Amino acid sequence: RLSDGGLWVHAPLFPTEEFMRMLETAGDRVAHVVLPTYALEHKIPIAPFLRKLRKSPKFSKYPPPSVWGVPNTWSFPLDLPPQWLGIPITGYLEPEAEIPWRDEIDYKVLEVADVGKPFVEASFFHKNSKSLIVTDIVYQIPQSPPEVISPDLLLEVAPDDPKRPVADTEENRRKAWAKMALLVAFFIPARQRIVEGGKAEWQEGYMNSFDVISDGLLVSPILQKLVFEKASPIVRQWVEAVTTWPFQRIIPAHYQAPVAAGPADLRRAFAFALPGEEPKPLPQEDMRTLNDLGSIVVAATGGGGSPKTASTSSSFSSSSSSSSSSLSSSSSSSSSS
16 A cells, blocks of 8 residues: 555456455556556456456546556467457656656566566565565465465375375375475476376375475576576576565565565575575476577577576466466455555
8 A cells, every 4th residue: 555545566466356346445446557568467457457457346436547557568378468368558667767666665677688678577665564565576385385376186186106196184184285395396306297187196205306396486497497597697687676675575476475575585586696695405306498499599599698588488387477377366466455
């Protein structure tokens, strides 16, 4: 909520009854809506959300909100302008743009040039609450599954051998959640293989990998390997700029939120892009597929000297974001709004 009472809504979810009830408890007027990324899964809900506002007995009493987007946004598979997707952009978050809420919420855009299209995401610092608001750039995977995931789904995923159902216990639910998180993080986890009927069989040891990537700030391994490592100077500049903000918590659009974390924690998460920092090792056996894809990216950019990434990385990062959003969007929807 801004000082004038208007609501500033970051990457709204689809306007379900639950979401709109949560929004109504926050204030009477939606003043600004922010599209913080190029990623399609964060664009699609905005048009129905704006339509819902126009029909809302509470919010329709006020003028429509201004809509702010990142520069150089694009869409896949058809590169349509936001207006064609029902998103009436008021202005773009250029560095020197005159944004009416910038005295309260500052922003910094990270753009990594792609062979075809760029990775673009804006991060925001809400000064009053000392919150860093991000979308896909960093997140924290909780060790236990969020309530949004049904027990039936967890029990379907839980067995290591798909032919042998397991009992509904907290331990088995956590194992199911670990498998979901590993699939989102690595595409093809090392301890998983597809067997007859398209089911997944899991070998002992996958919980060790889950313990490495959970319960701490994490840069998506997909983004890290396929986008950020090839653009370390650009990523480093972004980290140095964002960590000048004195934030005390991070609110990602995915997984756990809010996360108690400050600039030092963010620097540790991005240590792979910072000279002299020791990055947290990721499970190498799970990274095998991403390392192979990373080699293709290097070849596509002429040896890796250019801060560009293969065009496939954009669709990969979108896939990861969409999957993690579907797993845990309700755990952070109110915070990211």
